[in-house]
Amino acid sequence: MEHLSLIIGVVVVTALVFDFTNGFHDTANAMATTISTGALKPKTAVAMSAVLNLVGAFLSVEVAKTISGGIIDEGSGIRPEVIFAGLVGAIVWNLLTWLAGLPSSSSHALFGGLVGATLVSVGWGGVHMDAIAMKILIPAVAAPLVAGIAAAFATRLTYRLGARRSASQTARGYRAGQITSGALVSLAHGTNDAQKTMGVITLALIAGGSLAPDSDPPTWVIVSAALAIALGTYLGGWRIIRTMGKGLTDIQPPQGFSAQTSSATVILASSHLGFALSTTQVCSGSIMGSGLGRKGGVVRWGTAGRMVAAWGLTLPGAGLIAGASAFLADRGDWGVVTVAVLGIAACATIWAASRRNRVDHANVNDVDPATGLALTADEAVEPVTIPTPRTTSGPAPQATV
Amino acid sequence: MDIDWAALGEVFGVSLVTTVALVGLFTVGIVGLAPRTEPGGEDGSAGTETAPTPLARAGAYVCFTLCAAAVAYGIYLIVK
Numbered sequence: 001m002e003h004l005s006l007i008i009g010v011v012v013v014t015a016l017v018f019d020f021t022n023g024f025h026d027t028a029n030a031m032a033t034t035i036s037t038g039a040l041k042p043k044t045a046v047a048m049s050a051v052l053n054l055v056g057a058f059l060s061v062e063v064a065k066t067i068s069g070g071i072i073d074e075g076s077g078i079r080p081e082v083i084f085a086g087l088v089g090a091i092v093w094n095l096l097t098w099l100a101g102l103p104s105s106s107s108h109a110l111f112g113g114l115v116g117a118t119l120v121s122v123g124w125g126g127v128h129m130d131a132i133a134m135k136i137l138i139p140a141v142a143a144p145l146v147a148g149i150a151a152a153f154a155t156r157l158t159y160r161l162g163a164r165r166s167a168s169q170t171a172r173g174y175r176a177g178q179i180t181s182g183a184l185v186s187l188a189h190g191t192n193d194a195q196k197t198m199g200v201i202t203l204a205l206i207a208g209g210s211l212a213p214d215s216d217p218p219t220w221v222i223v224s225a226a227l228a229i230a231l232g233t234y235l236g237g238w239r240i241i242r243t244m245g246k247g248l249t250d251i252q253p254p255q256g257f258s259a260q261t262s263s264a265t266v267i268l269a270s271s272h273l274g275f276a277l278s279t280t281q282v283c284s285g286s287i288m289g290s291g292l293g294r295k296g297g298v299v300r301w302g303t304a305g306r307m308v309a310a311w312g313l314t315l316p317g318a319g320l321i322a323g324a325s326a327f328l329a330d331r332g333d334w335g336v337v338t339v340a341v342l343g344i345a346a347c348a349t350i351w352a353a354s355r356r357n358r359v360d361h362a363n364v365n366d367v368d369p370a371t372g373l374a375l376t377a378d379e380a381v382e383p384v385t386i387p388t389p390r391t392t393s394g395p396a397p398q399a400t401v
Numbered sequence: 402m403d404i405d406w407a408a409l410g411e412v413f414g415v416s417l418v419t420t421v422a423l424v425g426l427f428t429v430g431i432v433g434l435a436p437r438t439e440p441g442g443e444d445g446s447a448g449t450e451t452a453p454t455p456l457a458r459a460g461a462y463v464c465f466t467l468c469a470a471a472v473a474y475g476i477y478l479i480v481k
Binding site for chain 2: 273
């Protein structure tokens with residue numbers, strides 16, 4: 001990096017912030033069921049996922065190289081300001097959905113943001129609309145169906161096979177299975193999503209003239225993107241973990257194992273066969289499928305409906321914010337500064353709003369089992385009444401088990 | 402708009418078969434290692450537990466090995 005202009009520096013920082021929100025938004029994908037079934041303690045789960053995301057980010061740069069060519073037309077005069085505006089749209093959308101506790105695709109937010117900014121700044125010619133349909137819309141519908149059906153059948157099968165064994169005898173096995181499949185999802189996520197940020201930074205460096213076209217991401221880009229996503233993963237989007245682990249359905253260890261295996265399989269199979277599906281939608285679909293696969297299992301369609309609505313709004317939502325940002329950023333330096341200030345203010349506001357009812361590793365599983373809604377602080381600390389043994393007269397009351 | 406139905410169908414088929422096979426194998430492994438519990442009588446008498454036979458044990462380890470191979474292949478797919 002010989003000379004970085006100010007705007008390129010701003011884009012790089014913004015991209016890393018997006019990478020960070022990507023990490024904490026998507027912790028839930030790999031670890032929600034592992035946490036909600038108690039296979040791993042919340043902190044242990046996010047730490048493991050963070051390490052695997054970090055490792056995954058270093059494994060390959062193939063995805064990073066495809067980010068630029070596919071959806072945005074590189075040759076149409078895309079400038080760093082446009083990428084900056086797109087990233088702001090994606091970050092704000094990621095934070096809004098996190099505040100609502102809704103798992104939505106970070107990749108869709110990123111694409112939506114970039115597309116929205118490009119439309120405002122360059123026009124329709126800069127966007128490959130057919131590529132959007134093929135690479136985003138069709139997979140968005142297919143992902144939850146494929147993963148959900150696979151998970152439902154797998155759940156049905158594992159319950160049938162294990163019907164004559166008690167839960168305590170199979171608990172260790174399911175625990176190991178959940179941890180392994182969660183680890184695979186984390187690793188795949190690190191490879192995929194950290195690389196998207198690397199691709200965006202590389203795109204910005206090329207657009208700003210610091211790198212030759214078709215370059216591989218420089219080492220400092222790979223290292224910083226890996227660290228940002230790992231840090232985000234470790235902090236954990238506990239609101240989304242709660243929704244996926246407890247809100248959609250009640251998950252028992254066999255279901256968690258089936259759902260995770262389905263997620264890992266679908267993610268790997270789809271990317272291997274060249275029809276990449278969004279991790280978030282795959283994992284949500286698996287969880288719902290595992291809810292349908294167990295006899296007596298319920299899926300809370302209200303929560304699922306809100307989630308699907310968020311999926312539908314992600315592309316236009318992030319695009320709208322990014323479009324407005326691009327409109328401002330195109331006015332010149334003061335426009336870029338205004339967008340940056342507004343973006344930071346929006347993030348601060350959302351963060352402040354989240355503090356009013358905190359969700360963290362300590363209370364992530366405190367959910368009303370009947371409704372899937374969060375318990376209030378008073379209910380969460382269940383008053384345990386311990387009968388005081390009477391010492392004055394008679395034997396102490398025996399506890400019945 | 403051109404939907405690549407073949408690729409989509411392939412993803413669906415491969416995912417479904419692999420998931421069900423892996424979950425099935427792993428469950429058979431878990432079941433093979435767990436002591437068999439005969440359900441207790443309706444009068445509430447406790448069920449009897451019998452330890453898994455060596456054959457069941459060996460079968461379980463074969464299942465786990467196959468699952469481990471699948472995980473290794475998954476890691477290979479991520480890394481390559």
